[in-house]
Amino acid sequence: MLSLVWLTSLALMCASMSVLAALIIARLHRDHVERVRLTLRPKLARALMRFAAGQQEAPKIRIERRVEREALVETALDTVQLMQGGTKERLVAYLRALGIDAILRRQALCRNVRKRVQALEALSLFPGEKTIDVLQRAEASRDLRVWLTALRARCALGVGPDIAGLIEASERTGARRSSAMQELIAERVRTHLNEALAALRTPLQPLTRALLVRALGETGSRHALDPLRLALHNPDPAVRAAAAGGLGALGFDGAADALARATRDSDWRVRLRAAEAIGQLHLWRQAEHLTPLLSDPVWWVRYRAEEALKRLGDLGVKQLARASGPTRPDA
Amino acid sequence: MTGSFFTDFITSLAETVAAIVIGVGLLQNLVYLLQLAIAQRTLSVEPPEPRVRTLWRRSAANAPPIALLAPAYNEAATIENSTRSLLALNYPDFEVIIINDGSTDDTMGVLKRAFALQLIERTHDTQLQHQPIEAIYRSAISDRLVVVDKVNGGKADALNAGLNMARAPIVCSIDADSMLEPDALLRAVQPFVEDPQAVVATGGTVRIANGCVIKDGRVVRIGVPRNFWALLQSIEYLRAFLLARLAWSKVGALTIVSGAFGLFRRSVLIEIGGYKRDTVGEDMELVVRLHRHFRERGRAYRIAFVPEPVCWTEAPETLKVLARQRARWHRGALETFVTHRRMFLNPQYGRAGMLGMGQVFLFDVLGPVVEVAGFVLVPLMWALGILSLDYLLAFLAVTFALGVAVSVGSLAIEEAELRRYPKSSDLAALAVAAVVENFGYRQLNSLWRLRGLWEWARGVKSWGEMSRRGFQAS
Structure with missing residues (x-):
């Protein structure tokens, strides 16, 4: 027993000392690699930019060593993001010829999440069957960031699923709460209004429905007016709040009465969004519906109602002056 | 007869105390090693975006x-x-x-x-x-x-x-x-x-x-x-x-x-x-x-x-x-x-109740008492002849070795995944500190925490004075 304790102590001490020594040696090596990388990057950036601008022939770039490959990938991706149109296409074609897309495809399937995400983001520059195959394989990842980045890259390449497919995928993976996923769906709604309207006619989770409703408002399309008005009657307060917010963003005054009714909703979030929307749309005829909100039990509603009244101009300010009593910090 | 009974009682008491001290100490170190493994895995699979x-x-x-x-x-x-x-x-x-x-x-x-x-x-x-x-x-x-x-x-x-x-x-x-x-x-x-x-x-x-x-x-x-x-x-x-x-x-x-x-x-x-x-x-x-x-x-x-x-x-x-x-x-x-x-x-x-509050109990409630008890009672038992020198040294060796391993492990994770300290000399200074802190500083820490326990028992509520020099501008 005693020997075992001593042996354990000795082993632990030896391991600790070895780790410390290894750390210091690795640091010295890494410092050297970093110096090489920092020397390479500006040279590479200059060469790539001159090539993309047509000022020189394809530069001869060495990518035998790992540090050279990494420096090239980093620099190339930074440089390509600064470009558009023909220069971008020329540079992307050259990078493809160098085999950068193959490096990225390998990196997209490695273990390190950061490297995977980085590679998946960059792969949308290199369309093609192999890329799509890698993206689809990455979508099998259990890591939400990897999955989502691969899905986004596929959407960016124009081969992503439609809104129904995105919703199904987000519900299946639990990504529906992610802001990035919501942004992806909202982006699709903005460009594919009919898909969104069709999806709204199907059974959906309240959060998803709220997301669609909010995104519909941002399209600014008249076709969204009726579905948003209808959504104001949804039993779920999150959907009603999103509908009120969406109507404000939509920019049409056709839902003035519905918004006025929403200021009397039992849920404070709906009242808040309705007040905001009335201010946003300058619905001065509805100013009288904002006045009762100045004594709402929820401070945020009072605050937004005050802001909305101010946005309605003289009439709103007068209503505000009539309603204001003795000064209170929370008034 | 009475003398023998007294010696037996003291010996079994000492053994019980030693067992508790060693048991809690081992459990704490096991938790530290588990933390090390989880942290290492998390940071290697999900390294931060630099x-x-x-x-x-x-x-x-x-x-x-x-x-x-x-x-x-x-x-x-x-x-x-x-x-x-x-x-x-x-x-x-x-x-x-x-x-x-x-x-x-x-x-x-x-x-x-x-x-x-x-x-x-x-x-x-x-x-x-x-x-x-x-x-x-x-x-x-x-x-x-x-x-x-x-x-x-x-x-x-x-x-x-x-x-x-x-x-x-x-x-x-x-x-x-x-x-x-x-x-x-x-x-x-x-x-x-x-x-x-x-x-x-x-x-x-x-x-x-x-x-x-x-x-x-x-x-x-x-x-x-x-x-x-x-x-x-x-x-x-x-x-x-x-x-x-x-x-x-x-x-x-x-x-x-x-x-x-x-x-x-x-x-x-x-x-x-x-x-x-x-x-x-x-x-x-x-x-x-x-x-x-x-x-x-x-x-x-x-x-x-x-x-x-x-x-x-x-x-x-x-x-x-x-x-x-x-x-x-x-x-x-x-x-x-x-x-x-x-x-x-x-x-x-x-998990918040089982693991979270469990670790608060292990490290914050029991921790300082057991650590101080260990560092006071174990040498005392050796001085009284209840514990052999071999066991005392082995106890100290394993305690310090585990402490050093955990400190070095955390420094290794920092260096492998985050590398905040840019100079190699800084890393060397931290490496020395990772070893040295186990010989005296950690024990002092246990004493301060014991003082905290005493203040808590007395119902002290004050924050105390925290004098600061202010950051030195370059």
């Missing part, structure tokens, strides 16, 4: 507005630099709310002069209770800065005033004597961006600024402290943040988000009644209460720890101040444990 530009491109559009709440009490020496550091943060939408908690020094005067403060009227929420607000100011130089001047009520009271004052959905509590790295908010907010519904709180890493070069409230060159005690604390902070918090967060049992740097969903803090005002461990108490609140209601939630956003803080450089700080921290942990003792090993509270 480039701020990439981070900004990915998440700036979805980043929610943040209100930074910085309570200040007698911080005249540091407040100007700290405020400048906060205003210079790299984040799309934020507001800085400094809450002057009735300072008796020139904190308010420094703020007024440095930031051209102008008296304003600002409507605000009143749901949380706090001492009266005397005035609210906005800076004429930066419209992001609001200063609330209120009657002294303590840190938690000041934070509650800030919570009422905030309008952003996310609030960030920060000590007014600390400095956030420019990209800290953007990094710390990531869990809120990834899962805006479930995430209610996130914490970042706190590191020691002693030894760094500071300019205009920013760390411009990272270095290790030259002061011996501060250097040892650097390793201790690495262990606490990179190992413990990362690991507990990964298993869903994180019981503390540092008061020096934590992000919270404002509506949730209002819902649970804000910060508790009669404790010195308000940061830990808040997080434990969050767990309790959500578990009791069966609502989904997540409290996350993000290792890469860094908040730099000034560490005490004298034993006297350090001892006082550690005793206070320990008192705070005990107060929280007693307040929420119902959660301890209670399956209703899931």
